[in-house]
Amino acid sequence: MREKLTYALGILGTLVMLFNLNTIFGDLPDEAMQGTIFRIIFIHVPAAINADIFLFAALCASVAFLAKKNFLYDSISVACIEVATMLLLLNLVTGSIWGRNQWGIWWAWDLRMTSQLMCFLLYLGYLLVRPAIAEPTQRATMSAFISIFAFADVPLVLMAIRLPNVKTQHPGPVLETGNLAPVYQGPFALGILALFLLGTALVLVRLHQETSRREIDSLRRELHSF
Amino acid sequence: MDPIAVANNLRFLFYGYTAGFLILLIFVLTLVSRGRKIDSELARLKALVEDKERPS
Numbered sequence: 001m002r003e004k005l006t007y008a009l010g011i012l013g014t015l016v017m018l019f020n021l022n023t024i025f026g027d028l029p030d031e032a033m034q035g036t037i038f039r040i041i042f043i044h045v046p047a048a049i050n051a052d053i054f055l056f057a058a059l060c061a062s063v064a065f066l067a068k069k070n071f072l073y074d075s076i077s078v079a080c081i082e083v084a085t086m087l088l089l090l091n092l093v094t095g096s097i098w099g100r101n102q103w104g105i106w107w108a109w110d111l112r113m114t115s116q117l118m119c120f121l122l123y124l125g126y127l128l129v130r131p132a133i134a135e136p137t138q139r140a141t142m143s144a145f146i147s148i149f150a151f152a153d154v155p156l157v158l159m160a161i162r163l164p165n166v167k168t169q170h171p172g173p174v175l176e177t178g179n180l181a182p183v184y185q186g187p188f189a190l191g192i193l194a195l196f197l198l199g200t201a202l203v204l205v206r207l208h209q210e211t212s213r214r215e216i217d218s219l220r221r222e223l224h225s226f
Numbered sequence: 227m228d229p230i231a232v233a234n235n236l237r238f239l240f241y242g243y244t245a246g247f248l249i250l251l252i253f254v255l256t257l258v259s260r261g262r263k264i265d266s267e268l269a270r271l272k273a274l275v276e277d278k279e280r281p282s
Contacts, residue, residue: 035227037235040242047246086253093249094242101238198250205257212264219271223278 006204013197020190028187037101041174041184044094046191048116050199051087052154054080055123059151062144071214074140077147078130079206081123083199088120103169112160112170119157122150136217 024042031038058080065073095113100106107113126146133139161172174180180188227235 035232035235037239037242039239043243043246083253086249090246090249093245097238097242097245101235202254202257205261209257209261209264212268216264216268216271219268219275222275223271 002204002208006201006208009197009204010201013194013199013201016190016197017194020187020194023187023190028183031184034102037098040094040098042187042191044091044098045174045188046195047087047091047094049192050195051084051091052158053196054084054087054199054203055119055151055154058084058147062147065140065144069137071136071140074143075207075210075214076203078127078143078210079203081126081147082206083202085120085123085127086202087195087199088116088123092116092120099169108169110160110168110170111163111166112157112168115153115157115160119150119153122153126150136214 020042024039028039030036058077061073061077061080064070065077092113095116096106099108126143129146130139130143133142160166161168161170162176172179175188
C-alpha cells in the first residue's frame, strides 16, 4: 500500500511537472521587464514554499516525538527535513542564478537571502549531527530539539520581505502585492503542486528507509545478545 | 530587449533549470543508492539472526 502510494505520488508529480514545463516554455509570454528569465520563478518560489511546508511538518513531528516518545515521529521529522533541505538548496541556487542575471551579482547579503541561507545551514547541521549520536533515544530527542530550534528561522525568512522598515534586494511577495499577472498564476500553482507531490513521494521513500534502519539497529542489538 | 540581453536571459534560464533538476536528480539517486545499501544490510542481518537462532 505504502509502496503503491509512493509510486502514485511520484508519477503524478512528474506528470504535473512535465505538463507545467510544457506550459511554461511553450505557452507563456515573456515578462515585460525581465524577459524570459522570469520563468525561473516557477521553480524557485515553489521550492521555497514546499521547503517551508515540509519544515513545518518536521516541527510538528518533533514536538509529537517529545510528547509521545514514538519513534515514528522522529522518522517523519528526519524524512521531511532531508527533503526540505534539498528544496532549500534548489531555492538558493536558482535564486542566485536569477540574481546574477538581473542584478549582475551572484549573492547579496540582505535579510531575506541571508536568513534563507542560515535556514539551509541550520538544517544541514541537523542532518550532519544526527548520525553522530549512536544511542537511538538520545539521537531522536536531540534531533527533535535541534529541529524545533532551527524552525525559529523560518518565520524570519517569511517576514524578511514583509517588514515595513527593512529594505531588501530580494523582490517582494509577488502574490500578495498583486504583481503576478493572472496568466502566470496557474503555472505558479501547478509548480507548487508538482514539487509537493514529488516531495511527499520522496518523504515516504525516506520514511521507509528510516524504519528499515531502526530494524537494523534492533537486529544488531539482538545479535549482540546471543 | 536587445538580442544580447535575450541570449543572456536564455543562457541563465537554462542554467537555472539545469541546476534545479540536477539537484533533484542527485537527491533521488542518493536515496536509491542508500535504500539499496539499507536493504542489503537488513537482509544480511536477518540471515545472521536466523543462523544464530537455528539449533546446532
